[in-house]
Amino acid sequence: MDAQTVQEAASIAEVQAAVRAARADGSRLRIVGTGCLEGILQPRADGAGLISTRQLTWIEVAAPDFTVRVGAGVLVADLDEVLAPLGLVWPVRRLEAPGTVGGLIASGRGSTITSQDGPARRWVLGARLVDGMGEVLTAGGATVKNSVGYGVTHALWGSEGRLGAIVELTLRVRRRRVGDDEPGELLEREALDGAAALVRCEDLAPGTAEQAVAGMAGAVQAVASSDGLRAVGSYAEPGAAEADAASLDAQGIEALVEPGKESATGSAAIRMATAALDPGGVFV
Numbered sequence: 001m002d003a004q005t006v007q008e009a010a011s012i013a014e015v016q017a018a019v020r021a022a023r024a025d026g027s028r029l030r031i032v033g034t035g036c037l038e039g040i041l042q043p044r045a046d047g048a049g050l051i052s053t054r055q056l057t058w059i060e061v062a063a064p065d066f067t068v069r070v071g072a073g074v075l076v077a078d079l080d081e082v083l084a085p086l087g088l089v090w091p092v093r094r095l096e097a098p099g100t101v102g103g104l105i106a107s108g109r110g111s112t113i114t115s116q117d118g119p120a121r122r123w124v125l126g127a128r129l130v131d132g133m134g135e136v137l138t139a140g141g142a143t144v145k146n147s148v149g150y151g152v153t154h155a156l157w158g159s160e161g162r163l164g165a166i167v168e169l170t171l172r173v174r175r176r177r178v179g180d181d182e183p184g185e186l187l188e189r190e191a192l193d194g195a196a197a198l199v200r201c202e203d204l205a206p207g208t209a210e211q212a213v214a215g216m217a218g219a220v221q222a223v224a225s226s227d228g229l230r231a232v233g234s235y236a237e238p239g240a241a242e243a244d245a246a247s248l249d250a251q252g253i254e255a256l257v258e259p260g261k262e263s264a265t266g267s268a269a270i271r272m273a274t275a276a277l278d279p280g281g282v283f284v
Contacts, residue, residue: 006032007051012128012136012167018051019165020134031161033073033100053102056167061086066173067125072102072166088173089180091117095223095232096187102166108158111225113180115206121157126170129156129163137164185223191234195220195260197241201231201253208253215248215255234260 009015022029028048056071059082068090070079076094079101083089091113094104104110105127110120117123126140139152156163199219201212209224212231216222218240219233235241238257245255 005050007049008055009051009053010055012056012130015051015053015056015130015165015167016134016136019130019132022049023132023134031106031165033103033106034075051165053165053167054100056102061088061173063088068171068173070101070169070171072100072168074101075099076101076104083173084176084181087176089113089176090123090171090173091180092120092123093184093226095185095225095230096192101169101171105157105169106160106166108160109230111230112227113184115227115229117174117227121154123172124153124157124169125172127153127156127166128168129166131164136167140170184226187221187223187232187234191221193261194236195234197235197238197260198258199233199235199241199245199248200256200258201248202229202256204229204231204253211251212248212253212255215251215253216244218244 007018009018019029030048030050032050032052033054034052052073053071054073056073057078058069058071059074059079060069061082062068063086066088068079068083068088076090076092076099079090092104092110093113094107094110096107096109105121105124112118112120112123124140126138128136128138131137139156152163156166199216199222201209204212206228209228209231213222213224213233216231216233218237219235222231222233224231233241233244235244238259241257245257248255
């Protein structure tokens with residue numbers, strides 16, 4: 001399978017067929033949405049074929065239940081546009097250039113509009129995914145308290161496709177509040193695409209996000225989430241990213257340096273992690 005060719009899946013059945021074909025010929029398959037973070041989450045040159053879920057775009061709102069069922073390829077902005085006239089909102093956002101709902105959850109790079117909304121993963125109730133055998137699995141449901149035991153939907157948060165290809169999601173929504181429509185900060189697409197490195201701070205203590213942004217002095221652009229718990233900076237030079245991350249660590253703010261899209265192969269640490277977490281060789 002040509003790693004430079006992106007297959008467009010128009011249905012869940014087409015995702016299943018692509019997975020089964022990859023399994024049959026022993027190739028690897030990476031799931032992407034709009035490709036906003038392609039080349040950042042894993043190195044590009046790993047021989048994996050690409051399949052996009054961005055054509056899985058259905059939206060079915062159950063307003064009385066405060067839930068919405070969406071295809072994984074729905075853009076966050078399009079979901080918000082559907083919910084707004086109903087007085088509802090899915091209060092999850094991403095600092096990086098906007099992409100699909102499935103991509104936000106698989107990347108684990110979401111934050112809520114305000115800290116009062118709690119952890120972003122709480123707003124995902126259920127999911128359907130295609131596993132490495134090409135079978136459709138269902139996790140969670142359409143109610144807040146719908147299972148006992150391990151929360152598989154929480155495990156999908158930040159899984160980067162390793163547990164399977166997310167094809168559909170059931171999301172929890174709430175009533176819209178004053179201030180929900182105010183545009184938050186966003187790492188511009190140009191800054192993301194042109195980054196040689198990123199510095200990322202997650203799960204920050206309240207009140208330290210702006211301190212983290214101030215500490216990213218060498219960044220082309222640095223932004224903080226509206227709930228004050230995340231910060232991301234884009235860098236033209238990896239050395240500047242390493243220096244700022246070290247300075248933030250010295251201030252007690254944990255900072256992760258990762259390769260940007262302009263990094264040719266990515267870090268050895270990320271390559272090792274990918275190998276360790278991809279025993280089946282189908283999803284990356």
